[in-house]
Amino acid sequence: MCAWxxxxxxxxxxxxxxxxxxxxxxxxARHDTQDNDFTTGINQCLNKDGSNAATGxxxxxxxxxxxxxxxxxxxxxxxxxxxxxxxxxWLGTTGGTATAQTASATPAITAYKAGxxxxxxVGSGLGSxxxxxxxxxxxxxxxxxxxxxxxxxxxxxxxxGSWVAGAILELVYDGTYMRIANDxxxxxxYTITTTNLTGEAPNVVSSITTSNTRFRKINKTVxxxxxxxxxxxxxxxxxxxxxxxxxxxxxxxxxNMFFLPGLCGDATATTIGFGYFSSATNYVISKNALVNTNWxxxxxxxxxxxxxxxxx
Numbered sequence: 001m002c003a004w005x006x007x008x009x010x011x012x013x014x015x016x017x018x019x020x021x022x023x024x025x026x027x028x029a030r031h032d033t034q035d036n037d038f039t040t041g042i043n044q045c046l047n048k049d050g051s052n053a054a055t056g057x058x059x060x061x062x063x064x065x066x067x068x069x070x071x072x073x074x075x076x077x078x079x080x081x082x083x084x085x086x087x088x089x090w091l092g093t094t095g096g097t098a099t100a101q102t103a104s105a106t107p108a109i110t111a112y113k114a115g116x117x118x119x120x121x122v123g124s125g126l127g128s129x130x131x132x133x134x135x136x137x138x139x140x141x142x143x144x145x146x147x148x149x150x151x152x153x154x155x156x157x158x159x160x161g162s163w164v165a166g167a168i169l170e171l172v173y174d175g176t177y178m179r180i181a182n183d184x185x186x187x188x189x190y191t192i193t194t195t196n197l198t199g200e201a202p203n204v205v206s207s208i209t210t211s212n213t214r215f216r217k218i219n220k221t222v223x224x225x226x227x228x229x230x231x232x233x234x235x236x237x238x239x240x241x242x243x244x245x246x247x248x249x250x251x252x253x254x255x256n257m258f259f260l261p262g263l264c265g266d267a268t269a270t271t272i273g274f275g276y277f278s279s280a281t282n283y284v285i286s287k288n289a290l291v292n293t294n295w296x297x298x299x300x301x302x303x304x305x306x307x308x309x310x311x312x
Contacts, residue, residue, distance in 0.1 A: 009041040074107050091120040091140065094169075098129045099136045100145065108141045114175035119168065122184065127165040132247045133157035133312050138171065138178050151179045152219055159246040159311060161185055161217030187214045190224065190245055215245050217311065222246050225306040246311040 019030065046054060071078045082088065091103035103120050118140065128136055136158045137145040148171065150156040155177060163169050163184035171178040190213045213226035222245065 009044070072107060074109070086119060089117050089119050091118050093121045094123045094126055094138075096123075096126070096139070098126045099134060100139070101126055101137070102139045102142075104141050110141075110143060112140075112143065112146060112173050114173060116173040117181070118171045118173075118178070120171075122163055122165050122167050122169050124165050127167075127188075128158040128160060128162040130157075130159045131245065132159060134159060136162075146173065146176075146178045149177045149179055150219060151181060156220065156312070159217065161188055161215060161222065161246060164188060183218060185217050187216045188245070189213070190215045190226075192226070217246055220249070220311050221308050222311045223306070223308045225304065228305050244309070244311075249310045249312050 015034075016031075019025075019027075024030075043052075046052060065077070068077065068079055070082055078088070088105070088107075091105055094101040094103045096102035101120075101123070103118070105118070109116070118138075128134075134157055136148045138148055139145045148158060150158065150162065151172075158180075162180070164186040167184040167186055168182065169180070169184040170182040172181045173179075192210055192213055209229045211227045211229070213224070215222055215224045217223075224245075
């Protein structure tokens, strides 16, 4: 009988030559048996046209597949270029709404699994929103929505500034949530109002205007910056009325006083002024009553105000 051994096919005896040498003529039974053994051996081979399938793990003997087509289904072998190029985690530009984004993976996924990573370009007008924690979701290939949370260990919901439209957003699914795995934030314009409070002499700052106001949120820290122009007059204590773009995690009060570089020299009577929060939404800039020489009535004093706070 013919046999496979160690991947090698061995032809059995008798052979045509051995039968001829023994004076044995052509006998159908003897050679049908050998031909049937050939059939068995051939059927153990993989056809190059893919018409049959392997029946065990294939050992390539240290060699590799070459000139392979790109994988288009989740059950196909991926090429290195597809992996390097991020083909399977790239979702393209998201659609939907700011709080309910949609996207598609190629090949399409049919279920979420812990450890999956997705990378996408946030669509126009789809930046995160909300002064307070606001539920945002992602739905991939229409298999269901999953809530997006910050990767802060607290599963914090996004707010305005967590990501901006046009940013690259990377998410990792942990089995429950889509966790933000990068910093997709960016500077956003921010509008504030100012109020001039009178009757607080001898503070003689009469008006205050702002320009180029903007903010950025990184994790739970909100950074604000603005140009401030201070004009002097006969009275008044200027106040910036700040409506935070993202709510603070705790109340900010006048006990949290700090001195401004550029506006203040130090924390003594020689400083030209100071700034503090009188409430969670009011930022006050005051002039020191003991020093008047640095601010002259009718002129403008310019500072760049930068500060940050911990948000919800």
